[in-house]
Amino acid sequence: MTNKEFVVFGLGRFGKSVATTLADSGCEVLVVDDNEDKIQEMADIVTYAVKANVTDVDTMETLGISNFDGAIVAIGENLEASVMVTILAKELGIPYVLAKAQNDLHAKILKKVGADMVVFPEKETGIRIANKLLLGNFFDAVELSSTFSMMEIEALTEWNGHSLRELNLRAKYKVNVIGIKKNGVLDINTDADSPVSKNDILVMIGKNETLNKLASMHS
């Protein structure tokens, strides 16, 4: 099996962080930026680092990215460059193009020209952090879709000493417990009859509203 191949256009904070994470996970990563320093900075981290202007169509066509699995357009401020490289990436046949938008209009344009996914990293991170602050809940959540997440929920006081069977969480809240952390150690062999203790952290999959509700029920 070959590793997945990604190209990241633009090495701002977002682009660098995406490229570094993909490379650390064993993907082949090509980064493109017209700033020499940014290219130097990433040269040892990714597979290829190319200094080029992404609006230069001829150069982009020589990169050989048609067979790549995905492109990340991480250029926020230069609208023209962001739109052009999104179009180009789709025209070259890259199946999944994710683009970063600065605002709603920018997002609309990116979608119109073919971006498969548009993200607002600052806005999205802001919302996530604010929600965590509001809930007083600093546990981790993983978004599985726009409706479902996996979240760590501290056992409610009234759950103390009761088993999953007694708590009947699946029927009552439509959540599935996929693991329980006791004293920081995660056990994924959850047994329906073992008692839950009040300091346990339950790793659950369920609807976002339900999980947020459970997370906010702590007195």
Ligand code: ATP
């Ligand atoms: P951050 O993620 O840091 O907020 P940003 O979205 O503000 O980044 P910009 O600062 O607009 O992004 O640009 C990100 C990178 O894209 C910069 O490193 C810049 O050099 C590069 N860049 C901008 N225009 C071009 C272009 N036409 N060709 C190649 N690289 C470009």
Ligand code: ATP
């Ligand atoms: P059911 O078909 O109702 O899920 P079951 O016999 O297959 O029942 P058991 O594993 O015996 O399931 O658990 C009985 C009950 O305990 C479940 O109906 C559910 O309410 C609760 N329960 C058990 N395991 C979990 C879990 N991992 N997450 C949430 N609830 C659970």
Ligand code: CA
């Ligand atoms: Ca910025």
